[in-house]
Amino acid sequence: MDSDLSPQDKKDLDKFIKFFALKTVQVIVQARLGEKVCTRSLSSPTGSDWFNLAIKDIPEVTHEAKKALSGQLPGIGRSMCVEISLKTSEGDSMELETWCLEMNEKCDKDIKVSYTVYNRLSLLLKSLLAITRVTPAYKLSRKQGHDYVILYRIYFGEVQLTGLGEGFQTVRVGVVGTPIGTITLSCAYRTNLAFMSTRQFERTAPIMGIIIDHFVERPFGNMGHMHPCNYRAPGEDEGAYNGVEDSQEVCTTSFSTSPPSQMGIPGKEGGVPQQVPVQPCHGAQAEHGRVSSCPPADHVPATPSSSGEDAETSSRSVEVKSVSPCDVLETTFTRKVGAFVNKPGTQVTTASLDLPFAAFAPRAYDLEENDPMVQPPESPATSSPLQGSLHSQGSGESGGPAQDDFVMVDFKPAFSKDDLLPMDLGTFYREFQNPPQLASLTIDVSSQSMAEDLDSLPEKLAVYEKNIDEFDAFVDTLQ
Amino acid sequence: MNCRSEALEVSVEGRQVDEAMLALLHTILLHRSTGKFHYKKEGTYSIGTVGTQDIDCDFIDFSFVRVSSDELDRAIRKAVGEFKDAMGNGTDGMGQISLEFYQKKKSRWPFSDECIPWEVWSIKVNVVNLANEQERQICREKVGEKLGEKVINIVEVINRHEYLPKMPTQSEVDNVFDTSLKDVQPYLYKINFQITDTLGTSVSTTMRRLIKDTLAL
Numbered sequence: 001m002d003s004d005l006s007p008q009d010k011k012d013l014d015k016f017i018k019f020f021a022l023k024t025v026q027v028i029v030q031a032r033l034g035e036k037v038c039t040r041s042l043s044s045p046t047g048s049d050w051f052n053l054a055i056k057d058i059p060e061v062t063h064e065a066k067k068a069l070s071g072q073l074p075g076i077g078r079s080m081c082v083e084i085s086l087k088t089s090e091g092d093s094m095e096l097e098t099w100c101l102e103m104n105e106k107c108d109k110d111i112k113v114s115y116t117v118y119n120r121l122s123l124l125l126k127s128l129l130a131i132t133r134v135t136p137a138y139k140l141s142r143k144q145g146h147d148y149v150i151l152y153r154i155y156f157g158e159v160q161l162t163g164l165g166e167g168f169q170t171v172r173v174g175v176v177g178t179p180i181g182t183i184t185l186s187c188a189y190r191t192n193l194a195f196m197s198t199r200q201f202e203r204t205a206p207i208m209g210i211i212i213d214h215f216v217e218r219p220f221g222n223m224g225h226m227h228p229c230n231y232r233a234p235g236e237d238e239g240a241y242n243g244v245e246d247s248q249e250v251c252t253t254s255f256s257t258s259p260p261s262q263m264g265i266p267g268k269e270g271g272v273p274q275q276v277p278v279q280p281c282h283g284a285q286a287e288h289g290r291v292s293s294c295p296p297a298d299h300v301p302a303t304p305s306s307s308g309e310d311a312e313t314s315s316r317s318v319e320v321k322s323v324s325p326c327d328v329l330e331t332t333f334t335r336k337v338g339a340f341v342n343k344p345g346t347q348v349t350t351a352s353l354d355l356p357f358a359a360f361a362p363r364a365y366d367l368e369e370n371d372p373m374v375q376p377p378e379s380p381a382t383s384s385p386l387q388g389s390l391h392s393q394g395s396g397e398s399g400g401p402a403q404d405d406f407v408m409v410d411f412k413p414a415f416s417k418d419d420l421l422p423m424d425l426g427t428f429y430r431e432f433q434n435p436p437q438l439a440s441l442t443i444d445v446s447s448q449s450m451a452e453d454l455d456s457l458p459e460k461l462a463v464y465e466k467n468i469d470e471f472d473a474f475v476d477t478l479q
Numbered sequence: 480m481n482c483r484s485e486a487l488e489v490s491v492e493g494r495q496v497d498e499a500m501l502a503l504l505h506t507i508l509l510h511r512s513t514g515k516f517h518y519k520k521e522g523t524y525s526i527g528t529v530g531t532q533d534i535d536c537d538f539i540d541f542s543f544v545r546v547s548s549d550e551l552d553r554a555i556r557k558a559v560g561e562f563k564d565a566m567g568n569g570t571d572g573m574g575q576i577s578l579e580f581y582q583k584k585k586s587r588w589p590f591s592d593e594c595i596p597w598e599v600w601s602i603k604v605n606v607v608n609l610a611n612e613q614e615r616q617i618c619r620e621k622v623g624e625k626l627g628e629k630v631i632n633i634v635e636v637i638n639r640h641e642y643l644p645k646m647p648t649q650s651e652v653d654n655v656f657d658t659s660l661k662d663v664q665p666y667l668y669k670i671n672f673q674i675t676d677t678l679g680t681s682v683s684t685t686m687r688r689l690i691k692d693t694l695a696l
Contacts, residue, residue, distance in 0.1 A: 036533035041547045041662040043515040043527045052514045054530040126510050127634040129544045134627040174638030
């Protein structure tokens, strides 16, 4: 196979393949740095820009690539792979994509090495530049920060795609035939990201409250063979809590085998440190699976099926507590005390809790105080028997239905916008969801009025008899 | 020689037309541009370096890579702007923008040089009107995904390594490449467009081009 190739061509081809492999790694890693890449065109060649493309060389990346290659070249049965994965500040990680530079046995003996192969490799690098912006990991990498980082790992040998989960997709970047084999560049990417939409990594208010124990300067610790594409210190405007909560929520969604628990009673760690209960999740709702920090030896991705709560003694940094929704309605309730908590549970009121949805709880409390259904106004004294019978008021006991339980979920009614109005559709809907029943329609009211009528009947009869002449005269006028 | 013809189709909202066209045209031109040629006396030549730049779209959840050349970008934006203007504002419509790579074949006087296309990319655009912000948000994402698919299609076609003009000698370089730009050298190209109004009648620019070519004598 190689006998047709001149020594110079063979030498050139090996050099092209080597530098192509190194530039491929640079393009992939730089595309996952989280920043826009910009290089200048130069009309005069510098002599150091391989494949006539301005691709910067990050020294650490080159070093890692050379280390992985260990003096070998990608060849038949020896593929060079760049694995991109995501790791959260809590230590959960997940493989996102694997880029493979492979060679198969199909040779193109007639092709000119120094010209055609070189130009086609240049074209392939341009295609790689375009495709690296199209796979789902690109958007994730643009949003990386202190919540999560994107890591890369270069390895040589057999392609490993098992960490990408089920249903991963493959996109072929391109092929270049050479006299010693056909170079193929492709990418296999995880599709489970579909539900981990990029919006989930934006800073939105969390549905579940999560306590942040502390923010570690270098939360990613020992990453083994993984290297950060770019770990940037947090400098965002919004609080760190939200971001980590989002990633935790996402990670739990992706890692636990059961749906996430509905709600919790969180408290900011700084605010009420001792009173926050450590409450195990209910049996029906599985615990959120979290993989403890990566084992040092190999990069072990967390698979979606992993579950089991690891008690991270270093920090109870992220915990989700779930209580039944009706607990929130009561004005006072006892905090459940979990294991290892020394302080006894205390009676607390909703007001003393630092609830994220405190707007709803106190409102419920206030409503109960002022709710006419619970404490109806006193029946006004009837001014005349006639009036009393026709306009009997006083609801007496509350006949209305008990207020519905609160559901501690940020209620967003369909088609409503988070508007600037002081009372948005959601608030309006909540407040008027259970209007008091009409007084005249309640059974109690009607029964009471009947009783009153019966009592007042003799008096009324007496009055009518007294005025019987008036009534007769009236009847006469009608005839 | 047969001209290779590739067709792409996208449906976008009115305000997304510019960015969608720029994304696709720049992706194609990235692959069809080289560095500037510098010919040496021995008949060999060296090639300049092509830089690249990430561009984020404002109205589409999409980013693309283009050649770092302001001149080239201006030329493409101008053509896309004309296309957008011809499409009209806000109304539904259909149009087609085509990017044609050609070679010039010198003819003797009085005949003008012949332009022989060797690759034509036709991008059909359907402009839709959306009723509310929710639909627009969905459209942002959907169009972003669609453009991603189109980029993959473009890359697939390009990597078939079908016909490309031979690398020209110094005297012939202007017949193959556009050497007017100072930093990069795309293959000779031209951008045309056709608008189909809502009634379905087509207003073609081909006649205009024919007349222009004839007048160029």
